[in-house]
Amino acid sequence: MWIERKVLAQEIPAAAALDTRQLCEVLAALGFPVDGVAALEGTEALDVDITANRGDAMSHRGIARELAAKLQQPLAPIATGTVSEGAALVPVRLEAEACPIYATAVLALGEGITPEAVQSFLRALEASPKRLPAVDASNELLLRYGHPTHAFDADAIHGAVTVRWAKAAETLVTLDGVTRTLTERDLVIADEAGPIALAGVMGGDRTKVTEATRRVLLESAWFEPKVVRATARRHSLHTDASHRFGRGADPAMARVARDLLVARLQAWCQAKLIGAWTSGAVPAPAAPVNLDLTLLARVAGEAVPLEAAQEALARLGCTVTVAGDRLCVAPPTWRHDLAIAEDLAEEVLRLRGYEHIPSVLPPMEGPPEHLAPAYLLRQRVARRLAQLGFHQTVTYGFISPEADALFAPPDNPAAGRTLANPLGYEYSVLRASLLPSLKATAEQNLRQGSRQIKLFELAPTYRSTPAGPREQMALAAVWGGVLGGEDYLSPARAVLEADLAGLARDLDLPGLPTVHRLAEGLFGFEVELDALPRPQDRIIPVFRPFSRFPSVERDLSLLVDLGQSYADLHQAMAAALPAESLLELRCVDVFRHKSLPEGQQAWLLRMRFQAERTLVGDEVDGWVSAALAAAESLGAKLRA
Amino acid sequence: MDQLLPPEIVEAGQTFPAALAACGDLDALLRLKGAFVGREASHATRLMELLKTAPKEQKRELGAAINGLKQQWEEGLKVRQAELEAAKRKLGALAASWDPALPPPQPPRGALHPLNRLMDRLVDVFRPMGFHVEEGPEVETEAHNFDGLNIPEDHPAKASSDTFYLAAHPELLLRTHTSPVQVRTLLRVAPDLAARGGIRFLAPGRVYRKDEIDPTHSPMFHQVEGMLVGHGIGMQHLKGTLEYALRALFGPDTEIRLRPSYFPFVEPGCEVDVSCPLCGAKGCRVCKGSGWVEILGAGLIHPNVLTYAGIDPHEWSGWAFGMGVERMAMMLSQTPDLRLFFENDQRFLKAMGGLD
Numbered sequence: 001m002w003i004e005r006k007v008l009a010q011e012i013p014a015a016a017a018l019d020t021r022q023l024c025e026v027l028a029a030l031g032f033p034v035d036g037v038a039a040l041e042g043t044e045a046l047d048v049d050i051t052a053n054r055g056d057a058m059s060h061r062g063i064a065r066e067l068a069a070k071l072q073q074p075l076a077p078i079a080t081g082t083v084s085e086g087a088a089l090v091p092v093r094l095e096a097e098a099c100p101i102y103a104t105a106v107l108a109l110g111e112g113i114t115p116e117a118v119q120s121f122l123r124a125l126e127a128s129p130k131r132l133p134a135v136d137a138s139n140e141l142l143l144r145y146g147h148p149t150h151a152f153d154a155d156a157i158h159g160a161v162t163v164r165w166a167k168a169a170e171t172l173v174t175l176d177g178v179t180r181t182l183t184e185r186d187l188v189i190a191d192e193a194g195p196i197a198l199a200g201v202m203g204g205d206r207t208k209v210t211e212a213t214r215r216v217l218l219e220s221a222w223f224e225p226k227v228v229r230a231t232a233r234r235h236s237l238h239t240d241a242s243h244r245f246g247r248g249a250d251p252a253m254a255r256v257a258r259d260l261l262v263a264r265l266q267a268w269c270q271a272k273l274i275g276a277w278t279s280g281a282v283p284a285p286a287a288p289v290n291l292d293l294t295l296l297a298r299v300a301g302e303a304v305p306l307e308a309a310q311e312a313l314a315r316l317g318c319t320v321t322v323a324g325d326r327l328c329v330a331p332p333t334w335r336h337d338l339a340i341a342e343d344l345a346e347e348v349l350r351l352r353g354y355e356h357i358p359s360v361l362p363p364m365e366g367p368p369e370h371l372a373p374a375y376l377l378r379q380r381v382a383r384r385l386a387q388l389g390f391h392q393t394v395t396y397g398f399i400s401p402e403a404d405a406l407f408a409p410p411d412n413p414a415a416g417r418t419l420a421n422p423l424g425y426e427y428s429v430l431r432a433s434l435l436p437s438l439k440a441t442a443e444q445n446l447r448q449g450s451r452q453i454k455l456f457e458l459a460p461t462y463r464s465t466p467a468g469p470r471e472q473m474a475l476a477a478v479w480g481g482v483l484g485g486e487d488y489l490s491p492a493r494a495v496l497e498a499d500l501a502g503l504a505r506d507l508d509l510p511g512l513p514t515v516h517r518l519a520e521g522l523f524g525f526e527v528e529l530d531a532l533p534r535p536q537d538r539i540i541p542v543f544r545p546f547s548r549f550p551s552v553e554r555d556l557s558l559l560v561d562l563g564q565s566y567a568d569l570h571q572a573m574a575a576a577l578p579a580e581s582l583l584e585l586r587c588v589d590v591f592r593h594k595s596l597p598e599g600q601q602a603w604l605l606r607m608r609f610q611a612e613r614t615l616v617g618d619e620v621d622g623w624v625s626a627a628l629a630a631a632e633s634l635g636a637k638l639r640a
Numbered sequence: 641m642d643q644l645l646p647p648e649i650v651e652a653g654q655t656f657p658a659a660l661a662a663c664g665d666l667d668a669l670l671r672l673k674g675a676f677v678g679r680e681a682s683h684a685t686r687l688m689e690l691l692k693t694a695p696k697e698q699k700r701e702l703g704a705a706i707n708g709l710k711q712q713w714e715e716g717l718k719v720r721q722a723e724l725e726a727a728k729r730k731l732g733a734l735a736a737s738w739d740p741a742l743p744p745p746q747p748p749r750g751a752l753h754p755l756n757r758l759m760d761r762l763v764d765v766f767r768p769m770g771f772h773v774e775e776g777p778e779v780e781t782e783a784h785n786f787d788g789l790n791i792p793e794d795h796p797a798k799a800s801s802d803t804f805y806l807a808a809h810p811e812l813l814l815r816t817h818t819s820p821v822q823v824r825t826l827l828r829v830a831p832d833l834a835a836r837g838g839i840r841f842l843a844p845g846r847v848y849r850k851d852e853i854d855p856t857h858s859p860m861f862h863q864v865e866g867m868l869v870g871h872g873i874g875m876q877h878l879k880g881t882l883e884y885a886l887r888a889l890f891g892p893d894t895e896i897r898l899r900p901s902y903f904p905f906v907e908p909g910c911e912v913d914v915s916c917p918l919c920g921a922k923g924c925r926v927c928k929g930s931g932w933v934e935i936l937g938a939g940l941i942h943p944n945v946l947t948y949a950g951i952d953p954h955e956w957s958g959w960a961f962g963m964g965v966e967r968m969a970m971m972l973s974q975t976p977d978l979r980l981f982f983e984n985d986q987r988f989l990k991a992m993g994g995l996d
């Protein structure tokens with residue numbers, strides 16, 4: 001909220017002596033940081049940030065009260081004229097508990113406009129003056145004292161005024177010209193012809209004050225914050241009045257604000273008071289709150305003398321009585337946020353200044369807990385992938401239905417993962433897979449000229465279940481573009497599916513995940529993180545003896561059909577070899593060339609043997625022959 | 641003397657030094673060697689035959705001349721061979737030599753995302769004080785996201801204009817902060833809180849709010865929540881912990897400042913400023929000249945939050961804080977646009993991320 005310095009100084013003269021920086025510091029220390037300062041003609045306005053719990057501070061008077069308490073300086077008295085109340089000119093009936101007090105007055109307006117000083121005050125606060133004294137005075141009062149009031153055209157009101165719940169489907173055209181269809185939970189001011197205002201939110205068009213208005217009926221009431229908040233939200237109608245009533249106005253200000261409004265109209269346009277009266281009464285205050293010194297000392301980090309706490313709370317307007325080692329505190333009528341002892345402790349600390357809070361490390365009361373295995377696993381996998389040259393991405397958890405459909409399995413329908421109120425269609429489904437996002441990110445990078453793209457993401461994916469989307473932490477990696485060719489030793493080649501398979505093996509994935517061809521030369525896979533082996537409990541594995549005899553290596557070059565399954569061949573050959581001596585059997589080269597018989601390729605199979613003795617040539621030759629025979633049984637031939 | 645020798649040999653002898661010099665490699669030298677001193681059909685063998693048939697009185701003189709010639713040739717060949725061999729060795733050495741200025745093969749280098757890196761660092765900072773990591777789902781219930789945190793039934797954050805809800809499950813939403821992890825964790829540990837000796841943890845994670853995407857807003861972002869519950873915990877413990885952590889993060893000269901503020905789930909509440917780590921609190925663009933930057937919101941856990949979880953607020957108390965990871969990352973890196981963190985341009989990731 002904008003606070004104009006000259007008007008602030010009218011409420012607390014001591015504030016005039018502070019320079020802007022000092023004032024901002026004091027306000028920040030009180031919990032009201034200043035977001036900006038606007039230089040105006042002959043003055044300044046501060047953009048003060050007021051938290052939602054402090055409706056009482058949303059005015060010059062409110063901020064002045066805070067400063068007065070902190071600086072221990074007096075507030076200027078509120079200059080109310082003397083309005084003597086009489087009999088009600090119009091019956092005012094309060095039919096809902098949500099409006100316990102309704103102060104009003106009827107005045108005949110005379111000649112005159114809003115004084116220039118008030119107009120410029122309103123302009124400084126970005127509230128454009130209407131030049132109608134009744135309207136401008138109400139706005140000025142709100143900004144200055146924080147109490148919303150309203151002026152009706154008294155001659156437009158038919159009969160008695162009632163504060164009541166709206167009837168279902170009743171309508172009201174508000175001041176902004178919008179026709180509002182009301183519900184039974186909207187509190188309205190009504191005359192005998194229907195609603196004339198949404199209580200605490202906005203007046204009605206039918207009874208609004210215009211240039212032609214001769215007599216006004218003033219309203220200065222108090223409305224239940226919850227009711228005002230609900231109505232403002234229901235009608236998306238957030239006004240200066242609804243903000244203040246919604247956060248809790250001061251019921252004791254109802255009569256005072258009415259008097260101030262009357263005095264302004266009398267002064268600005270020679271208005272004549274015809275009558276003033278009040279229906280209802282200021283509601284009974286909430287029960288006092290106890291603050292015991294033990295709690296205060298615990299919160300503050302050190303003992304605070306009873307008198308100091310009592311004095312601080314009294315400065316904030318609380319009525320404080322001492323009962324042993326506790327204070328019994330009745331908050332002032334403008335504070336609705338002091339409900340428990342901790343609230344009061346905060347107030348004592350706030351006035352002392354948070355800078356006085358000591359700094360202490362909390363003692364350990366129990367042993368520290370371990371980091372969860374799932375968390376450690378993610379850390380380990382992320383670091384390994386980064387070491388292997390992959391870049392971790394962070395992409396949105398929601399994607400478009402089309403992108404989602406690319407990799408969502410049929411048993412995971414998008415309907416159970418769709419947002420009711422997405423930012424847009426393209427962000428409407430909680431993704432079943434990370435691959436659509438990684439594919440889009442990789443393609444974008446390749447378009448921008450990346451030679452090689454290596455990305456991974458660790459994030460939850462979602463599965464539709466009757467109970468709602470179930471999250472499963474997933475790992476996805478994509479790899480594409482050109483590998484190598486960027487130095488004099490590494491030849492260039494395209495990234496291939498086999499590279500992803502190698503990556504999967506490096507990560508110790510159990511088995512090979514499906515490697516997707518995401519685009520030309522771009523591949524990826526995705527696994528549930530639970531599929532990855534957990535870090536071993538054992539720091540160092542159990543020792544397993546290994547042979548100190550030399551190993552023997554033999555190669556077999558085989559001609560096989562292009563469609564030959566390597567797994568089958570490997571299995572057949574391995575079965576023919578002595579398991580206890582076979583160290584390794586692997587294909588170390590694949591040769592495909594037009595010089596080979598059509599439809600065939602050459603595989604170079606390497607076997608390594610080792611035993612607890614020196615292997616002799618004949619023995620190994622026999623094994624190799626057996627392996628060859630096994631390969632031949634599958635149609636392979638020894639390559640000449 | 642020369643008149644004793646055949647003229648073609650005399651001529652060959654005269655061209656020998658030039659021929660020797662013209663030998664560019666060992667093969668050429670070998671051929672020259674064969675022509676002059678080879679065992680068959682060389683100048684040397686022809687001279688030896690000449691010597692055999694020479695008149696007896698000439699033999700002595702001719703012999704001396706032939707020997708002189710042969711010696712001269714052999715000497716020349718030997719020297720040249722040594723030269724050529726040295727040159728070859730030198731080339732060989734050069735061929736095997738390594739120019740360290742040539743760009744070497746680069747081991748691959750990837751990076752953790754800067755936001756993850758920052759969250760990991762925060763965990764590292766709090767770990768020595770006995771904090772572990774708690775996590776919770778991103779799809780949450782209203783109860784965990786709002787009710788358990790003392791957020792009133794009619795709080796504006798609950799509106800569909802602020803919070804994403806699931807179409808098929810109106811009671812489910814995308815968590816708007818990491819605070820529901822507080823609720824889940826407290827509910828879980830409440831039964832044996834005394835045996836544990838309280839609890840202290842961090843909850844890093846992704847959260848969602850219905851904000852349009854622009855340079856300072858994102859519908860998804862990250863928070864790190866911290867919480868500690870123990871006996872007799874007050875604002876001094878919050879201050880002490882944050883002072884330790886923020887000094888570990890930003891350097892030992894870092895100062896912190898608490899200012900009163902309001903969050904429904906804490907009482908008292910505060911904002912925490914840190915002396916500007918970029919200018920050493922002298923005043924710069926990032927701290928808008930003030931020397932302070934706002935870094936997190938915190939406070940003592942509201943008794944209603946403890947009560948909701950089944951923890952007696954008369955016995956236990958604690959503090960909690962919540963920190964915006966993107967905000968801190970942008971402040972530290974002075975990245976001008978929040979969207980860069982979610983675009984995942986490999987150049988940005990390479991420059992901003994790392995492996996630690």
Ligand SMILES: [Zn+2]
Nearest residue numbers: 916919924927
């Ligand atoms: Zn700075």
